[in-house]
Amino acid sequence: MTKLVALQVGDSLEEIRLRPVSRLDLIKYAGASGDYNPIHTIDEEAKKAGLPGIIAHGMWTMGNLAKLFTPYVEQGFIQDYSVRFQGMVFLGDVITLHATLTEKKDNQLRFRVSATNQNGNEVIQGEVVFSLYEKISIP
Template sequence: MVGPATRTDFVRYQGASGDMNPIHHDEEFAKGAGFPTPFAVGMWQASLLGTYATDWLGAENVRNFRIRFLEQVWPGDTLTCSGEVTKQYLQDGERRVDVELTCLRQTGGKAVTVWATFVVPEPGTDQENSHG
């Protein structure tokens, strides 16, 4: 669980990513654009899912990562990341899994969904044991 989200979280991500659009930190700018308050850069939520997935399956094992942005995240939101394996198969001599990852707001609304493919290390290997 992450949160409650703060503008500081948004600005930290903006600084790291180089996306300094004021709609994500400037109250007057956000209101002038028709929003009640600044909101998170969607890639912040995607990065939370990326970290969740790579902590689970290993960054070196990512083969594909596809993102769909669904709802904005606002200051005060609490986010929960989850994931499930949707397919297991062999491809190019590797055991692979497809996973669906979700970042939910406390309202139950989906902020971001990710579909990703990972290589699954063979049981008993150093790589498998380092993430087990």
């Protein structure tokens, strides 16, 4: 596994491609998050709202984006995380998650993160500040 401390500005983490978004994914997320807005689970309600069909919760996509850092939990933690929602995610979309190192300063690594759909359209963009655990010397 890559040691994050070894990354150089411009290096990217390994992309993650999610399986196609399913209705069950969104129903489960609604239950876990308490966001029962019917545009996320009921076709007719989404259409009444002017949408072509149900859309994923923005926070569902944001939460998945954090998976890029799961393999590095032993090296540090996400200290700050901010995103801007750029587009909608629909049933059947295949989302690919990306992270590129933009800055290294002391034990903090700043990444540009994004999620794109199968057409290459960005649906989320943002930034993650990942703090590396400081090494403690034990005498």
